[in-house]
Amino acid sequence: MNFAFLASYNGSTAHAITDACLNGDLIASPVLMISNNANAKALEWSENKGLKTACLNNTTHPEAHDLDAAIAEKLRSNKINIVILSGYMKLIGPRTMEAVAGKIINIHPALLPKHGGKGMYGRYVHQAVKANGDDKTGCTIHLVNSKYDEGRILAQHEVPVSPTDSVDDIEERVKAAEPDFYIATLKKILKGDITLD
Numbered sequence: 001m002n003f004a005f006l007a008s009y010n011g012s013t014a015h016a017i018t019d020a021c022l023n024g025d026l027i028a029s030p031v032l033m034i035s036n037n038a039n040a041k042a043l044e045w046s047e048n049k050g051l052k053t054a055c056l057n058n059t060t061h062p063e064a065h066d067l068d069a070a071i072a073e074k075l076r077s078n079k080i081n082i083v084i085l086s087g088y089m090k091l092i093g094p095r096t097m098e099a100v101a102g103k104i105i106n107i108h109p110a111l112l113p114k115h116g117g118k119g120m121y122g123r124y125v126h127q128a129v130k131a132n133g134d135d136k137t138g139c140t141i142h143l144v145n146s147k148y149d150e151g152r153i154l155a156q157h158e159v160p161v162s163p164t165d166s167v168d169d170i171e172e173r174v175k176a177a178e179p180d181f182y183i184a185t186l187k188k189i190l191k192g193d194i195t196l197d
Helices: 013-021 039-047 064-077 095-097 123-132 167-191
Strands: 001-008 029-035 051-056 081-084 104-107 134-144 153-160
Touching: 001 039, 001 064, 001 167, 013 029, 013 039, 013 081, 013 167, 029 039, 029 064, 039 051, 064 095, 081 167, 104 167, 123 167, 134 167, 153 167
Parallel strands: 001 029, 001 081, 029 051, 081 104
Antiparallel strands: 104 134, 134 153
16 A cells, blocks of 8 residues: 655644554555655655655645545555645645545544644644633544545544633644544554544
8 A cells, every 4th residue: 555645834743643553553555755845854765765755836836636646646656545635734635636646645633523624724723722622622533525524434542622722722732632633543544443435
């Protein structure tokens, strides 16, 4: 099973997944890292770990359909089975979806459908959890479709929220839970306990 990652910045969950693959904890091959950000740390660490890397964005491909086609071609030429998003800030195009038969997954730092959608990412999500007075939050792994955070939910992990928690506290707790949860969910996907079809 060949994995590709899409990341805009650090790709911290992708880093943890790559390490899990390389140490044999996850039986899959981390093959490719694509970023829309030429300065992304994700490109640096993934290259150091032996992954192929590519920066594909509006500068390399000003037309959206050309960019979509370029990402799709990278996935096809590297025989990618599953695409894993790790803080990727762009919508996925139809050709990219087609290239892996829709097998693209994302992690969102809240319990969808709450606190999802356009503009709801990173710290904005945790601020919304705090402002809403939620007593729990967490992370959701879901299939990706043509709209932000609206694909089928595959798994969720709850994290408690106390009234005295700051936004930083909430963010730190969710971030700490994400890597292990992503890896555990990928194991279930690889075993067939969770299906992507």
